[in-house]
Amino acid sequence: MTTSPIKKAYRALHDRPLGQWIFSAIVSLKAPYFRTIRPTIVSLEPGRGEARMRDRWGVHNHIGTVHAIACCNLAELVAGTTIDFSLPESHRWIPKGMNVGYLKKAKGTLTAVGTIEGLDTLAADEARDVIVSVDVTDPAGLVVVHADITMWVTPRRTAASAT
Template structure:
C-alpha cells in the first residue's frame, strides 16, 4: 500500500474535481505552492506516486529570442516533473531538495514541451524507508514534433525537517 503524505493527500483531493478541470486545479495548486512554477505556466497533466507529466505551452511569456521555449522554462519543467514526483513520496517528516540539475540542450525545441518522469518501486521504497538519502530521477522532454531535443537527469535528496 502507498504511504500518503500531505502532498499526495492534497493531490488525491484535487483529483476529485471534474475531469475537464483537473489539470487546471492541480496546476493552480502547485503554482501557488511554488510561485516560480506558476509564473512559468507549468501545467500538471498527471501526477501519481510513480509518474508525473508536466507540460509548458510555447507562448510568448516563456519564449526566448528565437521563438522557442526558453532554456530556463525547459529546466523548470524537468525540475517540476521530478520534484513533484519525489514530493508525492517523501514522508512528511522529511523535506525534498534538488541536489543536481543536469540538462543537455542538444537541439532547439519546437512547439510545446512535455516533461515526463518516473520512479521505480525500488526508488519509492528507498524514499519511504530511509531517513535521508538521494535518488536520481531521469526525465524525458518531448517537443511538439515528438522529438527529444533535451536530455535531463535530476538528483533529489531528502533530509529530516529541522525542528
Template sequence: MANANKLSGIVNKINKLPDFARSRALTLFFGKVVPFTGTAGIRIESLTHDGCVISIANKRRVQNHIGGVHAVASLLLAESATGFLVGLNVPDDKVPVIKTAHAEYTRRAKGDMTVEARLSEEQRERMRTEDKGDVSVPVIIRDSENKEPIEIEMIWAWTPKR
C-alpha cells in the same frame, strides 16, 4: 497507498475529481504552493505517486531569442515534474532538495514542451524508509514534434527536517 505526507493527501483528493477538472485543480494548487510555476504557465497534466506529466505552452513570456521555449524554462519543467513527484513521496519529517540538474541540449526544440518524470517502487520505498538519501529521477522532455531535444538528469536528495 497510505498517505506519505500532507501533500499526498491533498493530491489524492484532487485526483478524485472528474477528469475535466483534475488538471486545472492540480495546476492551480501547485501555482499557489510554488508561485513561479504559476508565473511561468506550467500546466500539470497528471500527478500520481509514481509519475508526473507537466507541460508549458511556447508563449512569448517563456521564449528565447529564436522563438523556442527558453533553456531555463525547460529546466524549470524538469525540476518541477521531478520535484512534485519527490515531494509526493517524501514523508513530512523529511525535506526534499534538488541536488543536481544536468542538461544537454541536443537539438532545437519546436513548439510546446511536455515533461514526464517517473519513480520506481524501489525509489519510492527508499524515500519512505531511509532517513536521508538521493535518487536520480528519470525525466523525458518532448517538444511539439514528439522529439526529445534535451537530455536531462535530475538528482533529488532528502534529509530530516531540522
C-alpha cells in the same frame, strides 16, 4: 504521519472538472516561480509524473523557440511533484543539483515526464541522493531536453527527535 499537501490536493482534485487546472494553480501559488511557465500537471503516480507547458511568447528566447531555462523550470516542477508524490510519508526532499542536456530546439507544447526508481529500497531512517530522470518532449515526441535532477532525501524530523 500526515499526508503531504501535494498528495492530499492531487487526490482530492485530479478526477474533478477543472481539477488539473486548479491543482496546477495551487502548486504554482506555493512555488510562485513556476507561474512563469503556466504549467499543467497532467498526472502523478508513484515513480512517475507528467506536466505540460504551452509554447507562448512569454517563454520564448531571442530566436523564437522555448527558452532553455523555461524547459528547466518545467523539468524541476515535474521532478519535485513526482518525488513528493512518490516518497513514503517518513521522508522529505530538497533539490540538490541538476544536469541538463539541451538536445534540440524546443517548439510547440512541451511535455515533461519524470521517473524515479529505487524508492522501494529506502529504509525508514535512511538519507540519500535520489535521481529523478526527466525527458522533455516536443509535439512530435522528440526529446528536446533531458535532465537528471538530484534530490537529497532525508527522514522527516518527528516531535520526539526534535528534542
